[in-house]
Amino acid sequence: MVAVLRKELADYFTSIRFITLFLLVFFVSAAGLVAASQGIRSANLPEGIVFLGLFTTSGAVIPSFTYLVSLLVPIIGIALGFDAINSERAGGTLSRILAQPVFRDSVINGKFLAGVFTLSVMIATMVLLVSGYGLSMIGVPPTAEEVIRLFFYLFMTIIYGAFWMGLAILFSISFRRVAASLLSSLALWLFFSIFILLIAPGIANALAPVGDGTQAELIRNAEVQRMITRISPNILFQESTTVLLVPVVRSLGMVSSSVAAYMVPNPLSLGQSILLVWPHLVSLVSLSAVCFGISYVLFMRQEIRAT
Amino acid sequence: METYAVEAKDLTKRYDGTTVVDRLNLQVKENEIFGLLGPNGAGKTTIILMMLGLTEPASGTARVLGFNPTREPLKVKRLVGYLPERVGFYENLTARENLRYIADLNGIGYAEANERIDEVLEKVGLTESEIMEQSGPNSKNKKEKTVGKYSRGMKQRLGIADVLIKRPKLVFLDEPTSALDPKGINQLLDLIADLPRMGTTVILSSHQLYQVQRVCHSIGILSKGKMVIQGAIDKLGREALAGGKYQIEVETIEPSPQLLENIRAIKGVLGVQAEENILTVSTDADLRAAISKAVVQNNFPLIQMKIQEFSLDDIYMKYFRE
Numbered sequence: 297m298v299a300v301l302r303k304e305l306a307d308y309f310t311s312i313r314f315i316t317l318f319l320l321v322f323f324v325s326a327a328g329l330v331a332a333s334q335g336i337r338s339a340n341l342p343e344g345i346v347f348l349g350l351f352t353t354s355g356a357v358i359p360s361f362t363y364l365v366s367l368l369v370p371i372i373g374i375a376l377g378f379d380a381i382n383s384e385r386a387g388g389t390l391s392r393i394l395a396q397p398v399f400r401d402s403v404i405n406g407k408f409l410a411g412v413f414t415l416s417v418m419i420a421t422m423v424l425l426v427s428g429y430g431l432s433m434i435g436v437p438p439t440a441e442e443v444i445r446l447f448f449y450l451f452m453t454i455i456y457g458a459f460w461m462g463l464a465i466l467f468s469i470s471f472r473r474v475a476a477s478l479l480s481s482l483a484l485w486l487f488f489s490i491f492i493l494l495i496a497p498g499i500a501n502a503l504a505p506v507g508d509g510t511q512a513e514l515i516r517n518a519e520v521q522r523m524i525t526r527i528s529p530n531i532l533f534q535e536s537t538t539v540l541l542v543p544v545v546r547s548l549g550m551v552s553s554s555v556a557a558y559m560v561p562n563p564l565s566l567g568q569s570i571l572l573v574w575p576h577l578v579s580l581v582s583l584s585a586v587c588f589g590i591s592y593v594l595f596m597r598q599e600i601r602a603t
Numbered sequence: 604m605e606t607y608a609v610e611a612k613d614l615t616k617r618y619d620g621t622t623v624v625d626r627l628n629l630q631v632k633e634n635e636i637f638g639l640l641g642p643n644g645a646g647k648t649t650i651i652l653m654m655l656g657l658t659e660p661a662s663g664t665a666r667v668l669g670f671n672p673t674r675e676p677l678k679v680k681r682l683v684g685y686l687p688e689r690v691g692f693y694e695n696l697t698a699r700e701n702l703r704y705i706a707d708l709n710g711i712g713y714a715e716a717n718e719r720i721d722e723v724l725e726k727v728g729l730t731e732s733e734i735m736e737q738s739g740p741n742s743k744n745k746k747e748k749t750v751g752k753y754s755r756g757m758k759q760r761l762g763i764a765d766v767l768i769k770r771p772k773l774v775f776l777d778e779p780t781s782a783l784d785p786k787g788i789n790q791l792l793d794l795i796a797d798l799p800r801m802g803t804t805v806i807l808s809s810h811q812l813y814q815v816q817r818v819c820h821s822i823g824i825l826s827k828g829k830m831v832i833q834g835a836i837d838k839l840g841r842e843a844l845a846g847g848k849y850q851i852e853v854e855t856i857e858p859s860p861q862l863l864e865n866i867r868a869i870k871g872v873l874g875v876q877a878e879e880n881i882l883t884v885s886t887d888a889d890l891r892a893a894i895s896k897a898v899v900q901n902n903f904p905l906i907q908m909k910i911q912e913f914s915l916d917d918i919y920m921k922y923f924r925e
Binding site for chain 2: 299300302303307311387388389391392393394395396397398399599600
């Protein structure tokens with residue numbers, strides 16, 4: 297497997313695709329910094345979470361770093377995985393590789409690991425770039441808690457990217473043509489990031505109609521809508537990173553105004569934030585694992601015939 | 604007991620209910636070149652894939668170099684090379700880089716791999732000038748070509764190099780000569796004919812009968828997943844076309860009935876027919892020595908003599924007409 301890993305990494309790091317993605321990485325980091333420089337002053341963050349503001353504040357027109365990353369990471373994941381298997385099959389290299397004394401799963405494991413590694417390098421680069429330049433920009437060093445929150449954020453982002461890469465690899469195993477696997481990955485990404493937000497109200501109205509406009513009905517409708525959007529890993533990721541990096545977010549559900557009046561508007565502690573997104577974290581990890589698992593099984597059972 | 608490099612017993616493979624390989628029995632001796640013949644879709648590639656453990660048989664067993672490829676695929680693949688029908692390489696890498704990856708997958712160390720790469724490239728005749736980028740005469744830094752710029756024939760030769768780098772005991776070549784020009788075919792066949800001398804058994808799948816006849820010691824003909832006939836080419840020819848008999852043609856001048864009588868008296872001769880100056884002798888063994896002696900001793904000139912050879916075409920067509 298080490299041989300496959302080595303080869304795939306060498307391939308990734310020398311490919312034009314990688315260079316393009318890395319340019320995007322720099323662009324996103326720069327845009328995030330500009331956004332923060334415009335918005336962080338007016339955000340007026342409480343002490344102790346100022347450094348995190350670098351990642352979460354948006355500028356006048358430029359969205360925040362976290363939002364840009366939530367757009368870019370699926371693209372990186374898809375770009376790294378969409379042709380993993382079917383390009384080898386089309387090129388006639390797969391049967392040649394599998395005729396060597398390696399277990400069949402070494403091939404897919406090696407490819408997946410190389411992808412996760414490349415992904416991690418890119419995401420870590422972005423976070424470190426923003427941290428470094430941001431530090432010199434605002435002059436407020438991060439607290440220990442902020443560093444831990446950033447590590448959690450890094451971890452979640454890698455898992456999220458791994459999910460999209462696993463999905464793209466899955467399509468690259470199921471479809472013979474590279475174009476088909478790329479388009480289906482992108483279609484699914486588009487669905488989960490945009491269309492699900494458009495159709496969720498419709499479905500919610502059908503399942504929990506708001507007849508008389510009573511409070512109970514409204515709450516139920518909103519809850520159903522929220523559950524539907526949470527099918528999307530994109531929404532899961534956005535919610536969880538918000539909670540992790542914006543500690544003042546206290547709840548992801550509905551809060552009635554009578555209760556909200558008693559809420560103290562101070563940041564949550566690290567443990568409480570994590571508690572809030574724990575289900576999200578588990579869902580994302582299991583989604584990635586399921587994606588990879590299905591790919592693994594399909595690949596192990598697939599016939600190798602070139603024709 | 605003779606040891607076989609490859610042995611299959613009642614090997615069967617089905618795809619979605621259709622039987623692609625049907626109770627196949629096959630023996631290939633060590634250090635021989637075995638030709639697997641048959642029309643397209645007869646199951647040749649499927650048989651090879653089963654021997655490599657890349658696809659599982661529905662029933663029956665195969666033994667390759669003493670191992671069961673379904674149970675111990677790694678042991679088999681360590682010793683066996685496979686050249687797929689449409690061989691492909693990483694087009695953005697050079698020949699050496701492609702070969703180094705395969706060496707790496709086989710656990711061959713870096714220095715050893717470099718040595719073997721030079722060795723196999725030379726063996727398949729991929730010369731320095733062929734794998735180098737064409738550049739102006741005064742440019743000093745020479746670069747190797749990526750495989751994407753190779754011709755079809757060069758890729759096929761690289762494919763053979765790729766198979767040989769692990770120094771296999773057995774190689775499966777699936778249609779190795781397809782898409783090659785006549786010169787390329789000749790070079791390749793010479794290379795294949797040389798392999799048994801290095802201790803490598805070759806199993807060659809093809810439907811190019813002439814090429815198979817040129818290099819193969821024995822053949823098996825497949826039809827619809829069944830082995831129709833298997834054995835050494837000359838033996839098969841006699842059995843298929845002459846009822847197991849040898850046909851020897853002797854040219855002399857004006858043969859007398861006495862000469863015919865004398866030849867008929869040789870032990871093993873089954874019949875003699877004369878047609879002008881040509882005698883056709885059918886025998887049950889190769890009796891050319893005894894017959895020529897008889898002709899000369901009867902004071903007849905021996906102008907020429909030949910034993911009937913059977914072309915694979917005849918054998919093949921006979922089985923496919925039925």
